[in-house]
Amino acid sequence: MSRTTHKHRSTYRVLSALALPTLTAGAVTACGDKDSAPEHAASSSSSAKPSSSSGAGQSGVSKLHMITNDGHRLAFHVTQGNGHTIVLDSGGGEDSSQWKDLVPKLHAETGATVITYDRAGLGKSDVVPGAWKVESAVSDLKSGLAQLGVTKNVTLVSHSQAGEIASYFAKDNPKMLSGAVLVDANLPPFFTDEEIPRLVAASQPQVDAAKKDPDKPENREIISTAEGFAPAHKAFHKVTWPDAVPATVIVSEKTPLDGSPADAQRWRDAAATFAQDGPNRTLVTAKGSSHEVPKDRPDLVLKKIEDMAATRH
Numbered sequence: 001m002s003r004t005t006h007k008h009r010s011t012y013r014v015l016s017a018l019a020l021p022t023l024t025a026g027a028v029t030a031c032g033d034k035d036s037a038p039e040h041a042a043s044s045s046s047s048a049k050p051s052s053s054s055g056a057g058q059s060g061v062s063k064l065h066m067i068t069n070d071g072h073r074l075a076f077h078v079t080q081g082n083g084h085t086i087v088l089d090s091g092g093g094e095d096s097s098q099w100k101d102l103v104p105k106l107h108a109e110t111g112a113t114v115i116t117y118d119r120a121g122l123g124k125s126d127v128v129p130g131a132w133k134v135e136s137a138v139s140d141l142k143s144g145l146a147q148l149g150v151t152k153n154v155t156l157v158s159h160s161q162a163g164e165i166a167s168y169f170a171k172d173n174p175k176m177l178s179g180a181v182l183v184d185a186n187l188p189p190f191f192t193d194e195e196i197p198r199l200v201a202a203s204q205p206q207v208d209a210a211k212k213d214p215d216k217p218e219n220r221e222i223i224s225t226a227e228g229f230a231p232a233h234k235a236f237h238k239v240t241w242p243d244a245v246p247a248t249v250i251v252s253e254k255t256p257l258d259g260s261p262a263d264a265q266r267w268r269d270a271a272a273t274f275a276q277d278g279p280n281r282t283l284v285t286a287k288g289s290s291h292e293v294p295k296d297r298p299d300l301v302l303k304k305i306e307d308m309a310a311t312r313h
Helices: 006-017 102-110 134-147 162-172 195-210 217-226 229-236 261-276 298-312
Strands: 021-024 027-030 043-045 062-069 072-079 085-089 113-117 154-159 177-183 247-252 281-286
Touching (some): 085 102, 085 134, 085 162, 102 113, 113 134, 134 162, 162 177, 177 298, 195 229, 247 298, 261 281, 281 298
Parallel strands (some): 085 113, 177 247, 247 281
Antiparallel strands (some): 021 027, 062 072, 072 113
């Protein structure tokens, strides 16, 4: 994704991923932005199906597969390995390049097939008009994995907004997952009837500004995420994680709401509540990290993925 203004990036992350914002005196500000990362080096393929149990191909080489679901095309990047699969799902507004430095390390350390992908409207994937719907995102992920021959033994790694996708995916497909690592992820306990209006109100001025130039990619993301945000997240608050799927919950020390101590504490409390609400869940704090844990603490993220993959396989 191209460089965005502080204001645009902050709003998008509050509404969808809560990735870089702070809430201060009812307004949204950003703690920073970043340059877009280079895309994966990959060769194109439209229909190849690497099995989750097939042997490794060229070591460490990521191959692009364009998958069609519900009339649109999605880019899945596959680094083929052996036996099991690690799927990395990016935070709001991020494409698969968020994981570009982690993929070769994970592949080398675990021997697993490592898959990243671009959600609709991001990276090499097609834009889908209208509101962002978690159900559609879940369908895209499941269909993509199925077309790649991946139907079981998946360790799902989800950052920020992708926590919503993970929650619904795990609820509907628990047998596909052997475990999950939720990296400062959106979790159901956070989205209470008190918190949702705070997020919506704080973001409204930037949503209004985005609507004045709706063709810009970053504005399109803000608008699509804002549509139906409150009812969607009231529903998300009620989603339960299946006890059969172990989860490691990584919460950042600074949280995405670092500018508001009350909201930051609610974020930490939500992670702790989620971890306590079921068996085989572990809470880990990423010391010194902002919400961008994959960038600030890649060592920790790598270790927790490796631990989960080793334990479950």
